[in-house]
Amino acid sequence: RKEVEQDPGPFNVPEGATVAFNCTYSxxxxxxxxxxxxxxxxxxxxxxxxxxxxxxxxxxxxxxxRASQYISLLIRDSKLSDSAxxxxxxxxxxxxxxxxxxxxxxxxx
Amino acid sequence: DVKVTQSSRYLVKRxxxxxxxxCVQDxxxxxxxxxxxxxxxxxxLxxxxxxxxxxxxxxxxxxxSVSREKKERFSLILESASTNQTSMYLCASSxxxxxxxxxxxxxxxx
Numbered sequence: 001r002k003e004v005e006q007d008p009g010p011f012n013v014p015e016g017a018t019v020a021f022n023c024t025y026s027x028x029x030x031x032x033x034x035x036x037x038x039x040x041x042x043x044x045x046x047x048x049x050x051x052x053x054x055x056x057x058x059x060x061x062x063x064x065x066r067a068s069q070y071i072s073l074l075i076r077d078s079k080l081s082d083s084a085x086x087x088x089x090x091x092x093x094x095x096x097x098x099x100x101x102x103x104x105x106x107x108x109x
Numbered sequence: 110d111v112k113v114t115q116s117s118r119y120l121v122k123r124x125x126x127x128x129x130x131x132c133v134q135d136x137x138x139x140x141x142x143x144x145x146x147x148x149x150x151x152x153x154l155x156x157x158x159x160x161x162x163x164x165x166x167x168x169x170x171x172x173x174s175v176s177r178e179k180k181e182r183f184s185l186i187l188e189s190a191s192t193n194q195t196s197m198y199l200c201a202s203s204x205x206x207x208x209x210x211x212x213x214x215x216x217x218x219x
Contacts, residue, residue: 004151008149041213042212042213043199043210043211043212043213044152044199044208044210045210046207046208087151087152096142096154096157096167097154097208099144099151099152099153100151101149101150101151102151
């Protein structure tokens with residue numbers, strides 16, 4: 001089983017839609033979680049950290065479910081510019097950042 | 110803003126060649142990393158370094174080596190390039206967990 005798993009998609013949604021991605025992780029002792037965004041042929045960039053209580057940044061909401069070992073990213077009112085690949089990142093204890101394979105989002109007009 | 114610069118955007122090399130990928134960061138970060146990214150496999154850590162002249166193997170170090178003679182520069186070396194090393198290579202720099210990535214080098218080994 002992979003340490004961090006994501007549905008590769010693509011998720012095709014119309015502008016204005018709400019879309020959510022999940023990411024599951026295998027090490028229950030993992031403490032730190034992040035979402036990165038990667039545009040086509042570009043490098044990954046940090047989108048937001050994921051806090052235990054959940055956190056919001058504008059149209060983006062990140063949540064952590066420790067019991068079921070997954071994190072989620074919710075995007076409200078999708079924009080064309082949200083089209084990208086979203087990478088889930090988990091840090092197991094004493095270990096390095098571990099990346100999921102990414103979920104591709106395509107927002108259509 | 111932190112800048113991480115990778116020397117080449119695209120490279121084509123022949124099987125058996127020795128290949129050097131250079132990465133330079135301008136924010137005095139201790140931590141530097143080399144990843145490769147392949148479709149369906151995500152980002153995989155090749156090597157990382159916490160300080161000058163220090164290096165640690167990541168998840169897939171076979172066929173690679175690294176050099177960190179100066180704090181700002183972290184080089185990835187393919188000792189004898191093979192076709193299965195065709196990939197996107199990403200360098201990252203970090204003071205802690207907030208990684209900043211370079212723009213990547215797409216290497217093709219023919």
